[in-house]
Amino acid sequence: MTQQQDRTAALVLEQASVAYGHVPVLEELHGTVRSGEAVALIGPNGAGKSTLIKAILGLVPTVRGRIEVLGVTPAQARRDVAYVPQADTLDPDFPVSVEQVVMMGRYRKIGWLRRPSAADRALAAEALERVGLSDRAKNRFGTLSGGQRQRVLLARAIAAQPRLLLLDEPFNGVDAVSQHALLEAIALLKQQGAAVVVSTHDLAIAHLACDEVCLLNRHQFGFGPTDEVLTPERLRATYGGHALELRGDRVIVTQT
Amino acid sequence: MSLFEPFQLPFMARALVELVILGVLAGTVGVLVLLRRLAFVSDTLTHTVFPGVVIGYLMAGQDGVFWGALAAGAVTAVLLTVLAHRRRVSEDAALAMVLTSLFAIGVVLVSQRTAFTSDLTQFLFGRILTVTQEQLVQTAVVTVLVAALLAVLRRPLMLRTFDPEGAAAAGIRVGLLDLVMNVAVALVVVAAVQAVGTILVIALLIVPAAAARALSDRLVFIVPLACLIGALGGWLGLAASYEASVYHGLRLASGGTVVLVLVVLYGVAALAGAVRRRVGLSRARLGTPELEMTR
Numbered sequence: 001m002t003q004q005q006d007r008t009a010a011l012v013l014e015q016a017s018v019a020y021g022h023v024p025v026l027e028e029l030h031g032t033v034r035s036g037e038a039v040a041l042i043g044p045n046g047a048g049k050s051t052l053i054k055a056i057l058g059l060v061p062t063v064r065g066r067i068e069v070l071g072v073t074p075a076q077a078r079r080d081v082a083y084v085p086q087a088d089t090l091d092p093d094f095p096v097s098v099e100q101v102v103m104m105g106r107y108r109k110i111g112w113l114r115r116p117s118a119a120d121r122a123l124a125a126e127a128l129e130r131v132g133l134s135d136r137a138k139n140r141f142g143t144l145s146g147g148q149r150q151r152v153l154l155a156r157a158i159a160a161q162p163r164l165l166l167l168d169e170p171f172n173g174v175d176a177v178s179q180h181a182l183l184e185a186i187a188l189l190k191q192q193g194a195a196v197v198v199s200t201h202d203l204a205i206a207h208l209a210c211d212e213v214c215l216l217n218r219h220q221f222g223f224g225p226t227d228e229v230l231t232p233e234r235l236r237a238t239y240g241g242h243a244l245e246l247r248g249d250r251v252i253v254t255q256t
Numbered sequence: 257m258s259l260f261e262p263f264q265l266p267f268m269a270r271a272l273v274e275l276v277i278l279g280v281l282a283g284t285v286g287v288l289v290l291l292r293r294l295a296f297v298s299d300t301l302t303h304t305v306f307p308g309v310v311i312g313y314l315m316a317g318q319d320g321v322f323w324g325a326l327a328a329g330a331v332t333a334v335l336l337t338v339l340a341h342r343r344r345v346s347e348d349a350a351l352a353m354v355l356t357s358l359f360a361i362g363v364v365l366v367s368q369r370t371a372f373t374s375d376l377t378q379f380l381f382g383r384i385l386t387v388t389q390e391q392l393v394q395t396a397v398v399t400v401l402v403a404a405l406l407a408v409l410r411r412p413l414m415l416r417t418f419d420p421e422g423a424a425a426a427g428i429r430v431g432l433l434d435l436v437m438n439v440a441v442a443l444v445v446v447a448a449v450q451a452v453g454t455i456l457v458i459a460l461l462i463v464p465a466a467a468a469r470a471l472s473d474r475l476v477f478i479v480p481l482a483c484l485i486g487a488l489g490g491w492l493g494l495a496a497s498y499e500a501s502v503y504h505g506l507r508l509a510s511g512g513t514v515v516l517v518l519v520v521l522y523g524v525a526a527l528a529g530a531v532r533r534r535v536g537l538s539r540a541r542l543g544t545p546e547l548e549m550t551r
Contacts, residue, residue: 057425075427083425094291094418095473104418107411108426140473166425 010035010164010195011056013223015065018048018055024063025051031214031223035163038186038196040206040226043216044239049199052216053166056197057083070163079108082162086169087149092142098152099137102128105159127158130188132181147178154185165189167198171205183209203230259491262498267385274387274395274451275490275514278444278460281399283482284406285444286465287475288437291417296348297336298441299458300355304332305445306454307362309379314365321379322394325449329442332358337435382453384494384510391450398447402440409436414475452511459515460486467522470529485525489518 011033018026026048033039041049054060055067058074069077082105102124103116110116116124128134131151136144141152150170157165165186171179186196186209200206206213206226213229215221221238222229262268289298305328312324332354339350362379369375406413416423416433424430441461448457468481493514500506500513 059424078425078427081425083422085419085421089421090419091291095469095475095478096414096418097474101418104411104415104422107415110411112408112411 008034009068010037010070011039011197012066012068014068016055016062016067017064018051018060018067019063020051020060025060025218026055026216027219028065029214029216029220029223031212031220033195033197033212035193035195036190037212038190038198038210039212039214039223040210041197041199041214041216042201042203042206042230042238043221047217047238049216050168052214053083053168053197053199056164056166057081077164080163082157082160082165084150084153084157084165084167084170086172087146087153088173090141090149090153092149094142096141097137098133098139098141098144099124099128101141101152102137102155102159105156108160123161124155124159127155128152130158130185131155145175145178147174147182150174151178151181151185154182158185158189162189163194165194165196167196169199169201171200171202179205203235206230257495257499259495262495262502267387268494268498270387270389270392271384271451271494271510272491274384274392275494276487277392277395277399278448278451279464279486279488279490280483281395281402281447282444282457282460283464283468283484283486284403284479285440286461286463286486287468287479287482288406288413288417289441289461290465290469292437294437294441295458295462296351297340297438298445298461300336300351301329301332301438301441302445302454302458303355304358305329305442305449306379307358307365309449309454310362310365313375313379314369321450322391322446325446326443328358329446330439333435333438333442337431337438340434341431378453379449380453380455381509381511382449382451382456384451384514387451395447395451398443402443405436405440409433413437452514456511456515459518460489463515463518463522464489467518467525470522470525471532485518485521489521490514492521493517 009032013029013031016026016029017024029052041052043049051060055062056069056074058078067074070080103120105127106116106120106124110120125134125137128137131154133148133151133155136148141149144152154167154170170182174182183205186198190196198210207230210226212224213226214223215229215234215238217238217240222234263272289295305325308324308326308328309321310324312320312322312327315324335354336351339354363376366372366376366379412423412428412433415426416428416430420430444461445454445457448460452460464482464486467485468478471481472478493516494510496517497508497510497513500508
């Protein structure tokens with residue numbers, strides 16, 4: 001790949017291997033995600049999807065090959081990368097309001113001491129608007145439903161104005177309304193030029209929201225345009241031969 | 257019961273000032289301890305500061321207590337941070353071992369003394385009524401330092417407490433922040449050790465914070481409420497123990513009385529919190545039925 005093409009690449013994996021200590025978790029990953037594109041990370045539980053996201057954040061070391069984020073190393077790129085954790089990993093009793101959670105997305109730009117400016121407040125309000133939860137701004141975060149909490153966390157990421165957005169299983173146990181709101185917000189981010197990496201179990205969502213798919217299970221079983229990569233054969237290989245059902249153009253993995 | 261008269265005595269006034277400052281310090285740090293669910297870690301710190309207190313006392317007498325406690329607190333804060341990030345052993349088991357072994361060292365050391373029992377009592381439960389001017393200054397300095405530290409780090413601390421992975425992803429050095437947090441707890445223990453002893457300080461940390469949490473869902477209120485409840489507990493506890501000892505011939509230990517008053521205050525707060533929540537719920541149900549429908 002030439003330097004010229006690399007310029008629009010938001011995420012480049014070059015024969016990258018990722019390990020916790022001496023234990024390799026992911027090996028030989030290879031692919032590119034450009035600005036304005038979304039890639040779905042698909043694979044069974046324990047395939048290393050979360051680990052890859054952590055590696056892109058620079059929290060897990062790349063032991064061989066290279067991971068390049070926005071043209072620099074993962075650690076150097078953090079300022080322009082936003083991460084959306086799974087909502088159900090957060091303490092629902094924590095005394096924090098929805099708007100405070102969204103404002104956390106501005107912390108990096110605000111710094112430690114300065115008060116949030118009018119511009120920071122406007123960006124946070126706009127981000128909350130985009131996920132359709134403006135009317136819940138004053139509510140305590142923990143009083144929202146799981147899907148709504150996931151949307152608030154996406155709003156926090158949007159408020160950070162990222163060039164690369166990483167989402168860890170954002171659709172798990174999320175109701176239809178919230179799923180729709182999440183997909184819309186992600187689509188708008190893509191339109192505005194952000195690259196998106198989203199891990200998911202849901203192949204239909206990968207079809208719907210993503211241009212590319214990365215099939216993962218310790219190794220890479222395919223990385224490329226969704227239609228080319230999401231084939232029954234490749235899925236069977238990724239999921240180790242677990243049963244697959246085909247329904248029209250939708251592929252459903254019955255056992256993960 | 258007289259709430260003001262006892263404090264015309266200089267030693268009672270000093271005790272009151274000490275407990276009010278400690279209430280503010282422990283209330284602030286306690287909220288973080290509560291939110292991070294670090295009660296057991298804090299309890300471990302209170303026990304591990306004990307041998308430091310004993311060694312300081314053996315080496316330099318009363319003046320050595322503060323510095324001994326400080327040294328032990330610093331060492332344990334580092335140790336606990338490393339332990340929590342390595343997770344070689346189950347964290348609870350590791351903490352229990354650290355807690356008891358260091359506490360045993362303290363007991364063994366203090367048992368060398370002829371005044372074994374009275375020394376032990378002093379280190380474990382403190383001597384609030386003999387607090388000196390110098391100790392007041394020490395407590396005040398520690399309080400200002402810790403408050404400034406937490407004020408500067410409030411955003412990273414809040415993010416780390418709420419969402420550790422998100423904090424790491426945002427480039428916050430979580431390990432370093434956890435060390436700062438453990439040092440803050442250690443400083444509270446160090447500041448409180450002479451007044452209320454190593455055992456009772458955990459109550460100053462946890463009880464006012466828990467009471468404040470029951471009363472409010474918003475941090476901007478929870479922190480000042482915890483400080484207020486901590487200080488109030490100190491005042492009422494001192495007044496009650498003075499009243500009982502002087503007028504009713506009942507010798508109530510001041511430290512213990514303060515803790516018991518705090519627990520009563522927690523009971524009241526928990527009750528008020530339950531009522532508040534019930535009222536809030538029914539109000540939400542009555543006020544915005546259409547909101548419930550559209551959700």
